[in-house]
Amino acid sequence: MAMLPPRKTKSISSESISKQTTTPLQILLQMGFPPNRAEKALAATGNRGVQLAADWLLAHVNDTTLDSSSFREYILYACPSGSFMEELETFWNKSASICGRNGAHNFLPHITLVSFFQVPDEFADVLVTLLKNVIDKLIQEMTTNSFHLESYASSNFMGFFLGDQGSSILKKIAILFAERVTELVKVQVDPHIKSLHLTLAYQFDINQKDTLKSLIKSTIDTSVPCLWEVKLYSRESRAVNKQVYKVIFAHIPQVTDELELRIGDYIYVSKESVENSVDGWAEGTSWLTGCTGFFPLCYTERTAESDTWTLHCSLPLDNSYHQTTNISNVCVTDGKVVDKHSAGHDSVDFILHLDSSKGPKPRKIYICRHGERVDFTFGTWVPYSFDSDGKYVRKDLNMPPNVPQRRDFPNSFQTDCPLTCVGEHQAKLTGWGMKAAHLTKAIKHVYCSPSLRCVQTCHNILAGLDIEKHVMICVEPGLFEWLGWYNRSGLPDWMTNEELIAAGYNINSKYSPLVPLPLLLENVSETVEQYYMRCDEVVQAFIKSTENKGGDMLLVAHACSLDSLSRPLLHKAPRSKQNFIKMVKHIPYCGLVALTTDGINNWSFVEPPVPPLTNSINKRFNWNILSTDFDESPS
Incomplete structure (x- = not known):
């Protein structure tokens, strides 16, 4: 047997082990945040990581209540999802636009299980642990067909009451959760055990009753598939009665x-x-x-x-949920809440992973630059391609066969040009590639810069996906490129939605822009940093408005958009102006990036679903060159 050599490599230190098991709270404390602020930030962000908590603290640096002793308020709901939820949202929107707002519009569709209760910030993640344990205990009694809804209408209320079997299950969840929180956290929690119901409308004008009943009948079918989820939400105390x-x-x-x-x-x-x-x-x-x-x-x-509430946990009420074997940093032992690193494993009653993976589902965002543009290919093409009567004349096969009618024709094309034929084909190739990657049914939400070249690119990508007739394009001025390039010439004169629709593009005329044109005109001298802030606000609004609808998102804009729309999602600071301009030069026509989230707004880049698109330069051909005698002398 070989002689054992003397060991020179260092042992794993206790410090290294400690770093591997450091909790988010401990990391925030190491970063210098006071304990009360760190706990408040983690509770406010649903305990979804150090980065979100640190961002929240930095955003609240001027908040005068940051060190107050007020606690968050928590509430437990049973919420529908799937097709039934989509029908409820349709009714919500129609009833608000036709009859005006009523009390039901202040909250998301739900069945209340536990009334609001206050808990110190340090126990925020403990509530999730307790809820998961309750669901695990009762999961075998749950099936989606247990939730039978019966409609009810009166002069001041319209909604659905839950049948006896479904009510029995939800009441057990409410009672057991309330008992455990009261016992372990020492906070009185009142379960909601009266007639369980889902409210559609209340506090409405009596004259609207018949209209609301008709809307319910025409938009909501309780027989459609529905998955129910138990959701734990919280709100900050100053939001109460606001x-x-x-x-x-x-x-x-x-x-x-x-x-x-x-x-x-x-x-x-x-x-x-x-x-x-x-x-x-x-x-x-x-x-x-x-x-x-x-x-x-x-x-x-x-x-x-409820738009401002924090989601801490979402657990489906069917057998798809099961207890995880992962171990969290918090457990309950002998009726007390303790840190797992100091708990003896023999005395642990239950240990559950504090993970919100049962919340919002993972999704992707695809950001694409427009295709080859006419003006960058042919230069000052407008006077060259229009005769004295203003009629368009195609002077090159790569020029579009025709151009759409619009205001100030043809002068407006000088600042808002179309794609070349190659540009349209580039976009369609991108769509074909996405179709081959099985994204036809995945793309549900499409937003586009108002520039004609972007709208045409977007249309052709959707055509390649075979969904151009089914998925509408939302034109969002907030996606337009950095305004610093236009502070002298002024913004382009874009085509209106009506003009784009008349030209054959499937534009969503009901979409209300986040950044209307007048607001862009006011900020034409924006800095690069302000541009990144604009993009961050826009993309975050897209995410929030579509998070309950599911499906992936396609954003079609400009070369700089691939960075400006993705960088904030990655929690990176805006680039400097010099670095920003250098970066733009590396984005080709129809360049595409893809981002994915774990379901709790932590985004990261992933490999795009299509390979890169490369084409060579084709110089303009003059056939008269063949009539020329070339010098045959050696060069």
Whole structure:
């Protein structure tokens, strides 16, 4: 036997082991955040990682309540999903547009299981553990066909009551969860054990009753497939009894008592502040930053209170959920909440993984640059390609066979040019590649820059996917490229939705832009950093508005968009102007990137579903060259 050599490699130190098992709270403390702030940030972000918690703390740096002792309020819901949820959302939208808002529009569709209760921030992840344990205990009693809904309507309420079998299951969940929280966290929790119901409308005008009943009958079919999920939400205490307004236009404060508005942010506002406003301004608190100030109401729109809530856990009520064997940093032993590293494994009653993988499903975002453009290929093509009567004349096979009619024809083409034929083919090749990657049914949401070249690229990608007639294009001015390139010439004169539809493009005329054209005109001198902020606000709004609908997202815009739309999702700072301009030069026509999320808004790049698209330069051919005698002398 060989002699054992003396060992020189170092042993794994206890410090290395400690780093591998460090909790998010411990990491935040090591970063220098005070314990109360770290716990508050983790609770506010649903315990979804150090990065989100740190971002929340940095966003709330000017929040005067950051060190207050107030706790978050938690509530437990049973929520529908799938086709039935889509029908409910359709009814929600139609009833709001036809009959106006009523009390049901303040919350997402739900059945209340446990009333609001307050818990110290340090116990936020413990609640998830307790809920998962309850679902595991009762999972065998749950089947989706147990939830039979019976419609009911009165002069002030419309909705569905849950049948006895489904009610029995949900009441058991509510009672057991309430008992465990009361026992282990020492907080009184009241289960909702009266007649369980899903509200469709209440606090509505009695004159709207017949219209609402008709809408329910025409849009909601309780026999469609539905998966029910138990969801644990929380809200911050200052949101209680407040109306919520969503920011649709940005606003930079002009005086110190004004509130900065960022598109996609939410504002908590008291009903009295809105009703007593004499000038269209109200005082509110930003959900994003926690700061308070006055803001123009016309820059916002009323939305559901639940839009600002934090989702901590979502567990489906069928046998697809089962107890995980992973071990978290928190467990319950001998009736006490303890850290698992100090708990004896022999005395552990149950240990559950604190993971929200049963929440929002993973999805992808595809960001694509437009195809080859006419002006970059042929230069000043407008006077060259239009005769004295303004009629378009095709001077090259790579020029489009025809161009769409529009205002200020043909001058508007100078700043808003179409694609070349090669550009359209590049886009269609991209669509064919995505179809070969089985993305035909995956792409559900499509947003596009208002530039004609982008709309044409988007249309041809969808044509390659064979979904151009089924999936509509939402034209979003907020996706237009950096405005710093237009601070002298001014913005292009884009085609209207009506003109694009007349030209044969499947445009969603009902889509309301996040960044309307007037707002772009006001910010034509934006910096590169402000451009990245605009893109961040827009893409976050896209994600939030589509997260309950499922499906992947396609964004078609400009060369710089591949970085400006993805970089904020990766939690990276904006590039410097010099670095930004260098980066743009490396993005080819129809360049495509893909990002995926784990379902809790942690995004990362993945390999694009299609290979790169490369083509060589083809110089303009003059056939007269064949009549020329070339010099045959050696070079």
